Amino acid sequence: MNIVFNQVMPTPLASINHSAESIWGNKIELKSGERILLNASSGKGKSTFTFTSIGLRKDYSGEITYDGVDIKTFSPNDWTPIRQGKMSVIFQDLQLFLNLSVEDNLILKNMLQENVTVETLKKQLEFLGIGDKWKQDCGLLSMGQQQRVAIVRALSQPFEWLIMDEPFSHLDKENAQKCMKLIHERCEELGAGFVLTSLGDTYDYNYTRELKL
Amino acid sequence: MLNKVLFRNQDKKQLIIAMMGAFMGITFLVTSIHYLIKVNEFGKGEEILGPNTIIVQKKVSNASTLNLTKTDFSLKEIEKIKAKSFIQDVKPVESNNFDVSFETDRTEKLVPYFRSDVFVQTVDADFLDIKVPNWKWKKGDAFVPIILPREFIVMLNTFMSAQEIPQVSDDLAMKLKFKFRLRDPNNSSKEEHVNVQIIGFTNEVSSILVPASFMQYGNEVYAGTVENKITQIMISGKESEFGLVEEMLKERGLESKNSQMVVGRLKSVVGTLIFVVLGVSIIAVFVSGLVLIQYLQLLLSRNAYEVRTLLRMGYPPKDLIRSFSMYFIKIFGIVSVIGVGIFFIFKYFLDNMFETGGLYIGTDLACVSIAALALAYILFGLASYLNAKRGIFNEY
Numbered sequence: 122m123n124i125v126f127n128q129v130m131p132t133p134l135a136s137i138n139h140s141a142e143s144i145w146g147n148k149i150e151l152k153s154g155e156r157i158l159l160n161a162s163s164g165k166g167k168s169t170f171t172f173t174s175i176g177l178r179k180d181y182s183g184e185i186t187y188d189g190v191d192i193k194t195f196s197p198n199d200w201t202p203i204r205q206g207k208m209s210v211i212f213q214d215l216q217l218f219l220n221l222s223v224e225d226n227l228i229l230k231n232m233l234q235e236n237v238t239v240e241t242l243k244k245q246l247e248f249l250g251i252g253d254k255w256k257q258d259c260g261l262l263s264m265g266q267q268q269r270v271a272i273v274r275a276l277s278q279p280f281e282w283l284i285m286d287e288p289f290s291h292l293d294k295e296n297a298q299k300c301m302k303l304i305h306e307r308c309e310e311l312g313a314g315f316v317l318t319s320l321g322d323t324y325d326y327n328y329t330r331e332l333k334l
Numbered sequence: 335m336l337n338k339v340l341f342r343n344q345d346k347k348q349l350i351i352a353m354m355g356a357f358m359g360i361t362f363l364v365t366s367i368h369y370l371i372k373v374n375e376f377g378k379g380e381e382i383l384g385p386n387t388i389i390v391q392k393k394v395s396n397a398s399t400l401n402l403t404k405t406d407f408s409l410k411e412i413e414k415i416k417a418k419s420f421i422q423d424v425k426p427v428e429s430n431n432f433d434v435s436f437e438t439d440r441t442e443k444l445v446p447y448f449r450s451d452v453f454v455q456t457v458d459a460d461f462l463d464i465k466v467p468n469w470k471w472k473k474g475d476a477f478v479p480i481i482l483p484r485e486f487i488v489m490l491n492t493f494m495s496a497q498e499i500p501q502v503s504d505d506l507a508m509k510l511k512f513k514f515r516l517r518d519p520n521n522s523s524k525e526e527h528v529n530v531q532i533i534g535f536t537n538e539v540s541s542i543l544v545p546a547s548f549m550q551y552g553n554e555v556y557a558g559t560v561e562n563k564i565t566q567i568m569i570s571g572k573e574s575e576f577g578l579v580e581e582m583l584k585e586r587g588l589e590s591k592n593s594q595m596v597v598g599r600l601k602s603v604v605g606t607l608i609f610v611v612l613g614v615s616i617i618a619v620f621v622s623g624l625v626l627i628q629y630l631q632l633l634l635s636r637n638a639y640e641v642r643t644l645l646r647m648g649y650p651p652k653d654l655i656r657s658f659s660m661y662f663i664k665i666f667g668i669v670s671v672i673g674v675g676i677f678f679i680f681k682y683f684l685d686n687m688f689e690t691g692g693l694y695i696g697t698d699l700a701c702v703s704i705a706a707l708a709l710a711y712i713l714f715g716l717a718s719y720l721n722a723k724r725g726i727f728n729e730y
Binding site (some may be wrong): 202212218221278 | 335336338339342640643644645646647648649650651652727730
């Protein structure tokens with residue numbers, strides 16, 4: 122699925138000067154399977170990019186299209202299959218259910234498509250160093266541990282694009298690289314692309330294209 | 335799992351208060367509708383006259399005896415009574431202007447021959463609790479259907495008892511052969527015999543009731559040009575407004591049989607009381623339904639994060655709408671089942687109470703009361719669904 126940002130300008134960012142290569146105000150095409158690093162300093166609209174690209178914000182001018190169709194025309198029911206099988210997101214605030222266990226958070230997502238087995242989920246947690254947290258409430262985990270749960274959750278569904286909003290902000294380099302390895306493997310498996318927003322750290326990520334805001 | 339997320343943040347105290355309100359409202363709603371119907375049905379079927387129907391005539395005074403005042407009704411008077419808001423219908427009771435006698439058929443073996451001059455009247459079929467096809471007559475028919483005053487059969491049985499002949503039951507009387515002898519009062523040689531058949535009995539009318547077509551025939555053929563005066567009228571009052579009918583009778587110097595008035599008055603008083611309870615119950619069900627809906631909205635706003643996150647994860651809006659609306663439909667269902675259960679307990683005690691008090695109302699279930707509950711349930715289900723839908727889509 123190709124995503125096109127055509128002259129998109131979010132209303133809150135309209136008063137800011139954006140560079141010539143910025144996504145905002147230009148025509149940018151995100152081609153299927155691309156691995157994109159979106160580097161920008163604070164306040165340039167990284168989270169706004171995440172929210173607008175998956176239809177959670179509509180306060181912008183211009184047009185965002187999925188395979189040529191304006192996403193503003195999608196109804197809530199149209200978004201359901203897209204969010205279940207085409208676009209997966211790791212939000213900056215993670216959006217976990219803190220009063221539920223790690224297990225419940227992951228099962229709740231996996232129930233929609235039953236795309237991976239419980240064993241796979243447990244293995245992924247194990248790989249990321251939090252295998253022992255399966256029964257623990259997410260609210261009792263550190264931010265770094267919660268980030269890893271959110272990553273496993275996002276990878277459990279089928280997707281064509283994985284949108285990640287500063288997903289490693291609370292992780293050290295070693296853990297961030299482990300996460301990146303898992304993400305790469307899953308993208309390879311699904312033939313999917315990703316957009317990774319970052320404040321500047323690249324941690325030797327393997328990306329094919331870098332965009333600016 | 336979905337319910338574990340959506341219904342975790344609840345104030346159960348508020349939910350229990352709303353459920354108690356709904357439970358009380360439902361119990362009183364079903365109870366009051368049931369008894370409103372039963373009280374209105376009271377007396378139905380026992381009397382051939384329709385419910386809330388009375389026969390009235392002008393009070394006979396000394397002045398009327400001296401022909402100074404009229405005892406008959408003009409058409410204008412009837413129209414005036416009909417125009418009253420609490421009156422459902424008014425029709426004249428027509429009387430015979432020809433001579434008529436009631437006699438047993440000479441071939442009848444079960445009862446001895448007897449003959450008596452009688453007075454016949456006719457009332458509109460709308461005022462009678464009988465099937466209209468049975469209340470018809472045309473010249474050439476095998477018999478004239480008649481409704482006999484019960485006093486008449488009592489009198490007949492008294493006579494039979496004195497003669498040491500077995501008495502006749504209602505059923506047997508309806509099978510016996512009787513005849514009318516019609517005669518012109520001015521020409522005694524002009525007479526005719528017609529077969530009659532008793533199709534019912536009445537406590538409220540002292541004359542024999544015949545179909546209007548037979549009365550018309552008798553008056554045309556055997557009464558000649560004698561003017562047909564209306565001395566009695568039938569009045570059908572609206573439910574629960576019998577007090578106004580009574581007041582009007584007093585104002586206009588009209589009178590009716592006391593028994594007819596007592597039943598009407600009793601039904602009116604009890605009906606009004608139950609109607610008030612019904613009004614309060616409807617308000618209670620409406621308010622408690624509203625509180626439950628408000629609780630649904632509160633639950634939605636308390637779980638806004640959960641709803642939003644589930645939608646972002648890809649949960650279909652219809653799944654979440656179903657979860658919320660079904661939760662409240664189930665709550666209302668549980669409350670309704672308990673309410674109906676308590677109604678049956680109430681019913682057991684109330685039926686006994688009414689019976690002890692001499693009010694023999696029907697004890698079978700008035701299905702309308704359950705239908706009213708079903709309607710309230712459907713409306714609540716619809717309101718829950720629409721509110722849940724609005725709440726979920728607001729989070730999109």
